[in-house]
Amino acid sequence: MKKSLAALILFAGLNASAQTPAHEKLVQYVKPIIGTQRMGHTYPGATVPFGMVQLSPETDTPSYELNGKYNPDVYKYCAGYQYDDKTIVGFSHTHFSGTGHSDLGDFLIMPTVGALKLNPGTADKPGSGYRSAFSHANEVSEANYYKVKLDESNITAEMTTSARVGFHQYTFPKSDQSHIILDLMAGIYNYPDKTVWTYVKILNDSTLVGYRQTNGWARTRTLYFAMAFNKKFTQYGFKKYEKRQVYGGFWGKFNQSKNFPEIAGKQIRAYFDFKTEADEKIKIKFALSPVSMDGAMANMQAEVPGWDFDKVKTDGQALWETALEKITVSGSVAKKQDFYTAMYHTMINPTMYMDVDGQYKGIDQNIHKADGFTNYTTFSLWDTYRALHPLFNIIEPQRNADMVKSMLLHYDQSPEHMLPVWSNSGNENWCMSGYHSVSVLADAVVKGNAPFDANKALDAAVATARHRNYEGIGEYIDKGYIPDEKTGVSVSNTLEYAYDDWAIAQMAKKLDKMDIYNEFIKRSENYKNVYDPAVGFMRPKLANGTFRAKFDPLSTINEGFIEGNSWNYTLFAPQDPEGLIKLMGGDKRFVRYLDSLFTMELPDKYFAETEDITRDGIIGNYVHGNEPSHHVAYLYNWTDKPWKTQERIRMILNRMYKPTPDGLGGNDDTGQMSAWYIFSTLGFYPVAPASNDYAIGSPAINGAVIQVGGGKIFTINVKNQSEKNVYIQKMVLNGKPLTGLSITHQDIMAGGEITFFMGSKHK
Amino acid sequence: MKKSLAALILFAGLNASAQTPAHEKLVQYVKPIIGTQRMGHTYPGATVPFGMVQLSPETDTPSYELNGKYNPDVYKYCAGYQYDDKTIVGFSHTHFSGTGHSDLGDFLIMPTVGALKLNPGTADKPGSGYRSAFSHANEVSEANYYKVKLDESNITAEMTTSARVGFHQYTFPKSDQSHIILDLMAGIYNYPDKTVWTYVKILNDSTLVGYRQTNGWARTRTLYFAMAFNKKFTQYGFKKYEKRQVYGGFWGKFNQSKNFPEIAGKQIRAYFDFKTEADEKIKIKFALSPVSMDGAMANMQAEVPGWDFDKVKTDGQALWETALEKITVSGSVAKKQDFYTAMYHTMINPTMYMDVDGQYKGIDQNIHKADGFTNYTTFSLWDTYRALHPLFNIIEPQRNADMVKSMLLHYDQSPEHMLPVWSNSGNENWCMSGYHSVSVLADAVVKGNAPFDANKALDAAVATARHRNYEGIGEYIDKGYIPDEKTGVSVSNTLEYAYDDWAIAQMAKKLDKMDIYNEFIKRSENYKNVYDPAVGFMRPKLANGTFRAKFDPLSTINEGFIEGNSWNYTLFAPQDPEGLIKLMGGDKRFVRYLDSLFTMELPDKYFAETEDITRDGIIGNYVHGNEPSHHVAYLYNWTDKPWKTQERIRMILNRMYKPTPDGLGGNDDTGQMSAWYIFSTLGFYPVAPASNDYAIGSPAINGAVIQVGGGKIFTINVKNQSEKNVYIQKMVLNGKPLTGLSITHQDIMAGGEITFFMGSKHK
Secondary structure, three states: OOOOHHHHHHHOOOOOOOOOOOOOOHHHHOOOOOOOOOOOOOOOOEOOOOOOOOEEEEOOOOEOEEOOEEOHHHHHHOOOOOOOOOEEOEEEOOOOOOOOOOOOOOOEEEEEEOOOOOOOOEOOEHHHOOOEEOOHHHEEEEOOEEEEEEOOOOEEEEEEEOOOEEEEEEEEOOEEEEEEEEEOOOOOOEOOOOEEEEEEEEEEOOEEEEEEEEOOOOOOEEEEEEEEEOOOOOEEEEEEOOOOOOOOOOHHHOOOOEOOOEEEEOOEEEEEEEEEOOOEEEEEEEEEEOOOHHHHHHHHHHHOOOOOHHHHHHHHHHHHHHHHOOEEEEOOHHHHHHHHHHHHHHOOOOEEOOOOOOEEEOOOOOEEEOOOOOOEEOEEHHHHOOOHHHHHHHHOHHHHHHHHHHHHHHHHHOOOOOOOOEEEOOEEOOOOOOOOHHHHHHHHHHOOOOOOOHHHHHHHHHHHHOOOOOOOHHHHHHHOOOOOOOOOOHHHHHHHHHHHHHHHHHHHHHOOOHHHHHHHHHHHHHHHHHEEOOOOEEOOEOOOOOEOOOOOOOOOOOOOOOOOOHHHHOOOOOOOHHHHHHHOOOHHHHHHHHHHHHHOOOOHHHHOOOOOEOHHHEEOOEEOOOOOOOOHHHHHHHOOOOHHHHHHHHHHHHHHEOOOOOOEOEOOHHHHHHHHHHHHHHOEEOOOEOEOEEEEOOOOOOEEEEEEEOOEEEEEEEEOOOOOOOEEEEEEEOOEEOOOOEEEHHHHHOOEEEEEEEEOOOO | OOOOHHHHHHHOOOOOOOOOOOOOOOHHHOOOOOOOOOOOOOOOOEOOOOOOOOEEEEOOOOEOEEOOEEOHHHHHHOOOOOOOOOEEOEEEOOOOOOOOOOOOOOOEEEEEEOOOOOOOOEOOEHHHOOOEEOOHHHEEEEOOEEEEEEOOOOEEEEEEEOOOEEEEEEEEOOEEEEEEEEEOOOOOOEOOOOEEEEEEEEEEOOEEEEEEEEOOOOOOEEEEEEEEEOOOOOEEEEEEOOOOOOOOOOHHHOOOOEOOOEEEEOOEEEEEEEEEOOOEEEEEEEEEEOOOHHHHHHHHHHHOOOOOHHHHHHHHHHHHHHHHOOEEEEOOHHHHHHHHHHHHHHOOOOEEOOOOOOEEEOOOOOEEEOOOOOOEEOEEHHHHOOOHHHHHHHHOHHHHHHHHHHHHHHHHHOOOOOOOOEEEOOEEOOOOOOOOHHHHHHHHHHOOOOOOOHHHHHHHHHHHHOOOOOOOHHHHHHHOOOOOOOOOOHHHHHHHHHHHHHHHHHHHHHOOOHHHHHHHHHHHHHHHHHEEOOOOEEOOEOOOOOEOOOOOOOOOOOOOOOOOOHHHHOOOOOOOHHHHHHHOOOHHHHHHHHHHHHHOOOOHHHHOOOOOEOHHHEEOOEEOOOOOOOOHHHHHHHOOOHHHHHHHHHHHHHHHEOOOOOOEOEOOHHHHHHHHHHHHHHOEEOOOEOEOEEEEOOOOOOEEEEEEEOOEEEEEEEEOOOOOOOEEEEEEEOOEEOOOOEEEHHHHHOOEEEEEEEEOOOO
16 A cells, blocks of 8 residues: 555645645546436536536437326436437536436537528437437547537537536538527426526627526526627527417517527527538637526626637636545546546535626525625535535535525525525425435534534524424424324434434534523434334334334335335434434344345335436445435444444445446435545545544545645555455554544544554454 | 686786695596596506506406407407406506507406405306406596495405505405405416416515516516515415426425415416404505515515505695696586596506616616616507607606606617617517607607707617618618518508608707708608509509509508508608698698598498597598597698698597596507697697697687796686687787797797687688
8 A cells, every 4th residue: 555645745744735736637537427327317518616507418308298297218317418328419508416306408509510400309310400419439528628529510519617607619510501509498307388488689799698497396497698609690590489479469570580689488499600611610608697697798707708718628627626636545547537526526516506796596586695605506405414515524614614604595585484405596396305404504513614603503403493384394393203194204204304303403512502402302312203113113103103004114105215115214313323223122133134234135126116226226225326324334333243334335335336437326416425435435424414423434545635624634544455455454543543433523624644454354 | 718727826926836736636637437448448546647556457357369369359458447347357556558459467466255266257257256246336436546346245445556556455344254366367468378487475474575477568577576464364375277287296295385485386376364354454565676576575665664545545646636737727527537637648658667776677688777767668659759758848858858768778778779669668569660769759859858868869769760670671761662562561661760760850950960860851751752643642662663553542451551541641741741732732632631531431341440449539531549640630730721620629629538438539549649639628739749849729628727847837828719619710929929820849838828719710
């Protein structure tokens, strides 16, 4: 094992601040293509860290409906791109990374030559529309850069971004009929009425502005744009695809479909025509704003005043380099590709959500201004409270604090007076269970990363957790569990609420609000109320206090759970592993339970019930592709067999993450799967966020250096690590033996050094 | 004849400023019900002068479509109310006054008791929905006050307004099931997709905000509201009527249809429940904003902070009193009712269009701020350039100047870089022909009422008139007329452009821009190019310079004209009556032509082609109910038979205007019909706006005093006037005989006195 280069530099007495490490460029290891095949739901396009624009190709965007019914194919295209597809429809400016439900895909642009075709056509006949065949051989996907050759037109498409501006560069062949198509109907998780309204205003022969209002997963969302070409178009026009037209009485005065500067309607595709020489580049700057067309134009002018494509690309990649350098690891190229792509995927969502002047649209549908902080959106909190936000508290503490501020403003502006559940672009879609934003707040407060009003955060958490008419909270408060009669997900909700309540209690304790601590620490024990000792599982309970007769611990749907069966969810008391083990009959029975989980054969009929993941996302009956069991492999630490944690973690790392397009075993879930990877690779994991403790796992690299802020570093040395040497023989922290199975947040943030001594046999 | 009371007071030496006249209240003569029967298209509800809120009952709002086709019934309901109807659907907050196409009808409110019915039901079965029968016996309609008893519920509804706030007061019976329904789907000229989006946010147990976005005559329009009750509702909810629902995945967490504070969708009706005691009043303040929900709330707080219904009513009526006092007339009660209702109808549209802080949404769909002036919308310029804006230049010069400023900002913000044609709420619907905004600008500049950038006004007018791709302007410039091949309205457009060009020339002359003067004075003669001396009519001309063979001077549709046949439009050269008379063969033939127009029998088949008016709106073949002939009766002044003008004017006044619900012979057209009435009743008329001259007609009152600003008055004495004594025997202006047939704008605005001596025989 060799020390990481950065660590060596440090040892040589050099300054260790984030700016100085003279090591190799880490951005080279980012492979955005990882996860684009099958269920990863990532995208290969260009974005900067936490950028508002995610400019990426769509290989398909099937309709949400097919013959009046839900179209299951739509699910594959949550990020608009599937690696196995042979055609590209176009390039749009907004994408979620790794989600299991979706939206966005705004403002699809496609360059074409020849006769104008305003319909995309079909994948089996790319020439039938503006869609084009492409080949991965002609495709380049880097952090903040995407390039592909479009076979139909022989156009080379390149794209890069700044935070709020997508920059396209299309190299055309010689043609008198070169077109740029702007499809305002296209979208991800689209259905016929999703586009509520579209407006476009042509300002001059090379500039336009407009907006698109959608009713999607974000129910009421308007996104504004400004679009500038580096070359004057010779003419322009549009076609409407809606059945019903606006009152037509007096519109005959103009030919509105051609060279008319004001376009509006529900289903619109516009085009801009050019004559191009061979290899002529048409460049497009496409700025977004959640506030106004003026805002979009101001964003463009502030971020990309000129036309230097390479500068925008380079500037954005420099941002990535700085972000990636927060952790330097040593290991194989494949390991670094896995690691830095995981780092990359943790820094896409949440996304910045405000104009350069700080204005944004709140969930109250009013315009607000973020003063002195960055406002964020895209909070997939059921996923990300687990490891993503804890990771931010180490490597991006300022951003995490700003995310908390954004969540507190959401609370202020929320008509329901609740913290976000799954929020996007000033909308709440209530996706998934629990009120896990409280965990994010508590984790930041408990760990001392709280440059916000912590008492207000506590108030918001308490108000949210006392919201009696939110999914069974009233019954939960009254009975200590949610009755099965109330909801089909009564058990998982009860368990998640109990954890969240514990997080609130920890925050209250930190803030010395002991009445609140007492209320919520009591609530946090509610997990015990749905455990049926007769069967040894968490089990749906009726309002009368008896357990429901019908019960299958392998089944999820209608069995009281969501995205996890009772076998997995029974282990969901991360706040109290000791209590859980006691409840379940002590160490021996608990280890046997865990072993069974990882090794049992899951009958096919149950696999169909595990949502969002491929068969690869499951080990035995352990479902890594969904989140509820992300802490489970670490639970052996609380038994007399902690080495089994080390073994399982390495197995999961090996089986669930590969540096290939199909390298993710399930949805990346806006970075939670990647955050699990980063922590577990480094050798520790936040089993219970809102605690200062990280559970020790098994480091899977040869060493790492974490920039923990203020010029301090935390060095991880891993001696004798290999695919076989997965067992910890001993640990030394800052020169002293580490005998427990955890390290604290303070251990890390103070800077220092931990050394793992690995071996092939467990101790 | 006796002098008007105000004039007598003046003669007694009292100060004559606008504030002081101690005469009877003029507001008593305002009968908003005039014109609500048949084709007047006025409404009986409450508004203040030029107010942003027009709160009025809807008796019906039929769908624009019936079985997939245009529903001709929709036309009757341009203002939402037809006097002959027996039921009221509810009370909405926005209405055009007197238009022939329509929109608006936003935010319909209806109080009910008993079982909740969220559908309006049908007129023949009012109990089948929330609709109620009513009787005119239980109806009061005053300026800024409307009251009606709803027979179904026994609720007395009263309403009044401030500029931006509608104030409802509903006196309920005792009931445990009292409801206020807020129908967000209802609207005028409605069709199934017109409501693009609706959003409602409940702030507390008595306050809500929201908005409604529509795709109507105003293509892209969002109107925001804030609604406050004086009593807490016990519960609330809504129902969605759209077929397709939003993604439903995670919404089961709440019962969203009841007591859930965030409502959004396309087709929504909401309700608010109360328990009421006998005669308990539920009051509602309903504020509008074109900018935001915050803006609506600020408007409410600024204009109506308290709950004093009577104060709001009294304050608004005081505004009307001040506005009406600009002209005091003496005459019968019926005459005063006609006159002051006409005054009232001239001061509804255009309407104020900005928040209390000056913000408004421009036609560029951006938010702007009006600094130092009032921004207006609802410009029906094809109608109003003729007499309404000239009237404002006398009695409301400041408002007219602000309207010009609003039009110039429209020009600045217009994607087409054109002055408004028919604009409403930051939208252009291009209704009707010509570019008559230039006449409004020129009239203000020529008359010296130009506290705006007059050179900029000229630039805007010229740019608009040179807009080659606007409805034949290119051909008009090249050939001197619009070829019949280009458009079905080639002749009327050619004639109107020629007049507008003359107006531009006058403005240019006033501003000493002689090159522009020369260009446009030449263009103004283009009217001659479509006159066919062989038939003695203006006639469609082909691109090759020959007249079209097929021609029927009595027909309008597809004959080269709009809202007027060739018989009427042949007289449309108000800028050059002498030239026209010469063109048509001299005095004798011209008088015979005019006489024929007024006396001929129009065969039934042609009547069907005269749009927007009842049979009563026609005298012979003279169509008063449409505007193109509004100057025609005055044209005798340019012949040797000027007494025929006097006779015709009195005939038109008598036949076209009555103080009854059916008292208007055609659409009031946002006040143009009423402005014609006011001028003609006073004895003069602006035949060619942008000229300083008014043609003398025949005064139809016994005297009048006009407040012309700066404390000055212009007094009109009419001696010996009666229904028979319609002929002017002599005129004296400021003590000197007036021998011509015109007075100037300066004569009026300088203050002074004119005396008409009337007799039963023409001189």
